[in-house]
Amino acid sequence: MLSNLKPQDPDKILMLMEEFKADTRQGKVDLGVGVYKDPQGVTPVMRAVKAAEKRIWEEQTTKAYTSLAGTPEYRDAMARMVLADVPQDRLASVATVGGTGAIRQGLELARMANPDLTVHVSDPTWPNHLSIMRFMDLPFVQYRYFDSDTRGVDFEGLKDDIAKAKRDDIVLLHGCCHNPTGANLTLDQWHEVIEILDRTGAVPMIDLAYQGFGDGLDADAEATRLVARSLPQVLIAASCSKNFGIYRERTGILMTLTGDGGARDMAQGAMAFLNRQTYSFPPDHGARIVSTILSDEALRNDWKDELEEVRNTMLGLRDQLASELRELSGSDRFDFIARHRGMFSRLGATPEQVQKVKDESAVYMVGDSRLNIAGLNRDTVPVLARAIIDAGI
Numbered sequence: 001m002l003s004n005l006k007p008q009d010p011d012k013i014l015m016l017m018e019e020f021k022a023d024t025r026q027g028k029v030d031l032g033v034g035v036y037k038d039p040q041g042v043t044p045v046m047r048a049v050k051a052a053e054k055r056i057w058e059e060q061t062t063k064a065y066t067s068l069a070g071t072p073e074y075r076d077a078m079a080r081m082v083l084a085d086v087p088q089d090r091l092a093s094v095a096t097v098g099g100t101g102a103i104r105q106g107l108e109l110a111r112m113a114n115p116d117l118t119v120h121v122s123d124p125t126w127p128n129h130l131s132i133m134r135f136m137d138l139p140f141v142q143y144r145y146f147d148s149d150t151r152g153v154d155f156e157g158l159k160d161d162i163a164k165a166k167r168d169d170i171v172l173l174h175g176c177c178h179n180p181t182g183a184n185l186t187l188d189q190w191h192e193v194i195e196i197l198d199r200t201g202a203v204p205m206i207d208l209a210y211q212g213f214g215d216g217l218d219a220d221a222e223a224t225r226l227v228a229r230s231l232p233q234v235l236i237a238a239s240c241s242k243n244f245g246i247y248r249e250r251t252g253i254l255m256t257l258t259g260d261g262g263a264r265d266m267a268q269g270a271m272a273f274l275n276r277q278t279y280s281f282p283p284d285h286g287a288r289i290v291s292t293i294l295s296d297e298a299l300r301n302d303w304k305d306e307l308e309e310v311r312n313t314m315l316g317l318r319d320q321l322a323s324e325l326r327e328l329s330g331s332d333r334f335d336f337i338a339r340h341r342g343m344f345s346r347l348g349a350t351p352e353q354v355q356k357v358k359d360e361s362a363v364y365m366v367g368d369s370r371l372n373i374a375g376l377n378r379d380t381v382p383v384l385a386r387a388i389i390d391a392g393i
Contacts, residue, residue, distance in 0.1 A: 012127070013366060020364045028362035029380050031371040034179070034343060036213075036242060036310060039377040046245045048303035052292040056285075065281045068272040070095025070253075074287040077294035078253045082208060082221055082238055086228045090257045092268035094275055095282040098250040099209050099239025104132055105254050105274050106205055106235045107170070111138065112270060114168045120161070120202070121172045122146075124346070124368065126179045129172065129207075143171075146181045148348045151336035153183050159196060167201030170235070173227075176220040177210035177342020180370035184214070184341055190223045194230045205235040212243040212307045213314065214341035232259040240290050242343070243307055249286025314343065317376045324385035334388075343374050349393040361387035369393075 016032040035043050069075065075093045083091070096102040111117050121129055123142035133140045141164075144157030162171050173193070178184055185193065197204055204227050211220045228234050233256075240251040254271060258264045275282055293299045318338045325334035337345050349357075349369035357363045363384055365371040376384065 016364055016366065023362060023364075025362045027383070029364065029375065029383060031363060031365045031373075031375040031384070033375075034372055035247065036245065036343065036374045039313070041377070043247070044245065046303060046306050048293045048299045048306065049244060049246060049289055051299055051302075052289045052296075055292060056288055060288075066284050068275045068281060069093065069268070070282045070287055071284065071291065073295065074291040075253065077291045078238060078240075079255065081217070081294060082211065082236065082255070083225055083228055084218070084221065086225055086257075089261065090259070090264055091255060092258070092264050092271060093253055093255040094268075094271040095284075095287050096237075096252040096254050096275075097279060097283060098241060099207070099237055099252040100128060100132075101250070101278075101282075102237035102239070102252040102254040103129065103207060105271065105278065106237050107132065107136060107138060108274050108278075109254070109256070109267070109270055110170050110203070110205070110235065111136070112274075117168070117170060118166065119170045119172055119205075120165050122158075122174065122178070124180055125172070125174075126207070126209075145178075146183060146346060151181075151183065151340075151346065151348050153185060153189070155185070155189055155192075159192060162193065162202070163196050163200060165197075165200050165202035169200075169202045170205045171197060171202050172205050172207065175206045175208035175211070175224040175236075177214045177344070179209065179342070180344050180346050180366065180368065182340030182342055182345040182373075183336075185223065187223065187226070190226055194227060197231060203233045203235065204231065205237065207237050209239040210242050210342045211238070213311055213343060216311070217243075217304060217307065228257050233257065240286060244286075244290055244293070244303070246286045246289060249289065250283060251286030251290060314373050317373050317378075317381060318345075320378065320381045321373075321376070321385060324382055325388060328385055328389045343372055344370050345373060346370050347388070347393055349388075349391070353391045353393050356391040357387045357393075360390065363387045
């Protein structure tokens with residue numbers, strides 16, 4: 001039986017990681033994998049996370065299952081963090097295995113509700129979005145998003161394309177810090193997107209993987225909250241990997257907002273059913289870390305302070321890189337890097353130029369020219385800037 005299996009296409013980012021490890025050159029720079037690194041190149045355990053884990057270790061008396069949906073403390077804490085004062089009488093939620101699990105469960109839920117579902121997803125988007133949908137044999141189309149000339153959002157193209165979505169289709173949107181481009185919609189543009197969705201009856205599904213990494217914890221959730229207040233049906237897939245730094249704990253949540261209490265209860269039951277079929281009970285350790293931090297004022301404030309340090313470090317690196325490139329190029333054509341938000345920016349370079357940067361300067365980025373800003377430090381920014389100019393980008 002197993003001999004009948006077919007080889008799977010390798011993940012390009014994971015391949016890049018292995019190639020980087022095998023590179024023996026001194027001073028090599030990894031800007032490929034989407035993980036935050038401090039100026040010393042370490043992905044740290046946040047202070048509040050260490051404190052919360054110590055408290056859990058000291059106080060926890062059982063490792064018994066929680067519930068199919070996860071603990072109410074975690075789900076309530078995440079709802080407050082993501083949605084703030086959005087009325088929650090329409091809200092259903094389940095804990096998931098990371099943000100990726102939330103995406104998968106959200107798509108499964110949407111297909112249960114609409115067997116004729118088509119998903120509309122940005123071009124480009126996080127590659128795993130497309131991989132998951134292909135594996136699910138779920139029809140999808142891509143809407144225009146990134147303008148390679150301006151390195152901003154092709155908003156007119158986006159509007160034209162999502163207006164073609166049918167009632168009860170899913171339009172997958174990045175809540176902030178768009179991956180892989182770093183180019184975000186403005187709040188005024190979000191209002192226009194909402195008008196289109198309201199007119200067509202398509203349902204937004206928001207991937208919120210980087211809350212706190214862009215303009216701040218509340219500012220990064222503002223668009224998601226606006227959508228949640230404005231439309232009768234919304235799906236939200238949120239991750240704690242980046243903003244709590246608990247990547248390996250696989251901590252996420254799927255939230256749905258529905259038109260009434262009956263639909264909410266139906267959605268809650270369906271999501272719990274999907275958890276049962278997929279992995280039975282969701283993992284609890286990461287969720288308990290998050291709920292411990294968010295429910296304790298001192299821990300929450302310390303976490304928010306450290307998250308701001310992370311965010312400001314990335315903004316400083318963006319400004320430094322844009323400044324270096326302005327000086328080397330004698331132009332402002334790279335100023336978009338300072339305007340982008342989150343961990344990533346897409347340079348708009350060709351695969352050949354990306355290869356040249358790797359071969360000649362030992363700087364690794366994804367083939368579509370997505371670079372991880374958090375993989376830089378003050379000493380490697382000039383190395384990248386010179387490599388970009390020498391490659392003719």
